[in-house]
Amino acid sequence: MIEVLNLSKRYGSTVAVDDLSFTVRPGQVTGFLGPNGAGKSTTMRMMLDLDRPTSGQVLVDGTPYRRLSEPLRRVGALLEARAVHPGRSAYHHLLWLAQSNRIPKARVWEVLELVGLTSVAKKRVRGFSLGMGQRLGIAAALLGDPPVLLFDEPVNGLDPEGVLWIRHLMKGLAARGRTVFVSSHLMSEMALTAAHLIVIGRGRLLADTTVDDFVATHARSYVRVRTPEPERMRDALTAAGIPVRQAADGALEAHGAQAPRIGELAAANGLTVHEVSTQSATLEEAFMRLTGDTVEYRAVGGQR
């Protein structure tokens, strides 16, 4: 379990993390979301004592990180910019980490196998692709078989097979009772991986809830209708009290009614329809709606 307690971090006049409190529980994958600059990496660094809080604290299974003995056995972490000596091999990098935490040598080969790097274990890290570097970082996180795991953008640089692998890995770890906390900008992937979400914006907590609740609360499903007579269809929907708007491609979007009702209305009015499809609410849409006002960097004229 990870407890974040009234955590704040200032860099000069920038408030990176602002009185943040939440708990990450074992047995499920918890996603950590927020726009660029929201304070996710800063929060994760403070969880690992790589950055000192201005105020507040983080407890890992009841203890601050700096007081953990053999920390790799308690918390495994993949942070975005992981420092690996480029002249070292993957094997020697992991061996060096293992020895500092009294982890047996055999475990090094085990994690190399687990992340699929056995065949390049003795090659220098300098020649590694982005994806191989990610796998090595994940191997390091798993080395001490810790109960708590933090991953900052773990699918960064991974190909589709790698993305699928990490999804199964994280879910598997959670299913075996681990605490798994993972940040990502890939909403579709997060929707498939996480059960719970912590969402922050400008360093503040915006949501602490299940993925299903989050989507249901912040995004709405609607029915998309294409017809050669959009004006008549719009009138029929409006007369039935169903709010409707027109999409950029000319299709109608009917809100607050199910597809069968729309089909029945079309039939009752003698309207031809070419499409009546339910558009399910997505995590991405919910995220955009909730965090829209907290986005720090946005392209001029950018569409949301």
Ligand SMILES: Nc1ncnc2c1ncn2[C@@H]1O[C@H](COP(=O)(O)OP(=O)(O)OP(=O)(O)O)[C@@H](O)[C@H]1O
């Ligand atoms: N070492 C630092 N010195 C000064 N400001 C910093 C430092 N680290 C982070 N910040 C600032 O703190 C804020 C939060 O940054 P942070 O990297 O934690 O956000 P993030 O949510 O991880 O963003 P991203 O999604 O882009 O990785 C930003 O405004 C950033 O510019």
